[in-house]
Amino acid sequence: MKVRYFQRILSVILVITAILSLSMVGAFAKAPKKNGNYTVGVQMWNAEKNEPSMSNAFFKKTAKLRVKDGKLTMTLYANSKAIRQTLQGAYKIDMKVSNGKGGYTPVKVVARDSTGSPTAFQFTLPNTKKYVPVKLNPHVAAMGNSYVDARLKIDYSTVKPA
Numbered sequence: 001m002k003v004r005y006f007q008r009i010l011s012v013i014l015v016i017t018a019i020l021s022l023s024m025v026g027a028f029a030k031a032p033k034k035n036g037n038y039t040v041g042v043q044m045w046n047a048e049k050n051e052p053s054m055s056n057a058f059f060k061k062t063a064k065l066r067v068k069d070g071k072l073t074m075t076l077y078a079n080s081k082a083i084r085q086t087l088q089g090a091y092k093i094d095m096k097v098s099n100g101k102g103g104y105t106p107v108k109v110v111a112r113d114s115t116g117s118p119t120a121f122q123f124t125l126p127n128t129k130k131y132v133p134v135k136l137n138p139h140v141a142a143m144g145n146s147y148v149d150a151r152l153k154i155d156y157s158t159v160k161p162a
């Protein structure tokens, strides 16, 4: 009788521990609210299809996120080695990010490599959603030398203080 009682208490404790640890894993699944600098996992995703964009390999998978009074500023890094290999030499990439109201804002290039090619892009996130629409123009003839749609996929469960 005593053993059974003990087992019951033990299983209740186990369940509570499991629920608590699950909720702690999920604690960062949403965008951070506290002011500070963070890193976050990102991918470039296709605009319509549920799959990575052909440009996914051209961007680093960790971005920086700065939170200041509710404003989220992201710095996204180009995988310049992969782009230079594909585009053979220096490259140009223009990017725009959704303003969350149907429009797009041009992205600021905040770093360039020795060839003058952009390596870091900075912009304000329009919201804290998982997918943020972007437009990319890598000045490639096969892509019509114009902007094509993609989505930045932000995995807030990977947020870490930087």
Ligand code: HEM
Residues within 6 Å of the ligand: 045, 046, 047, 052, 053, 054, 055, 058, 083, 086, 087, 093, 136, 138, 140, 142, 143, 144, 148, 149, 150
């Ligand atoms: C020699 C290099 C490249 C070639 C030949 C190429 C070719 C293509 C072609 C044929 C398409 C499909 C047609 C279209 O949607 O317009 C496409 C789509 C696309 N390309 Fe490129 N591309 C190149 C480099 C790049 C680079 C460097 C980027 C961005 C950094 C990029 C971003 C995209 C995006 C976002 C799409 C839309 C479809 C998707 O997301 O998968 N491309 N590209």
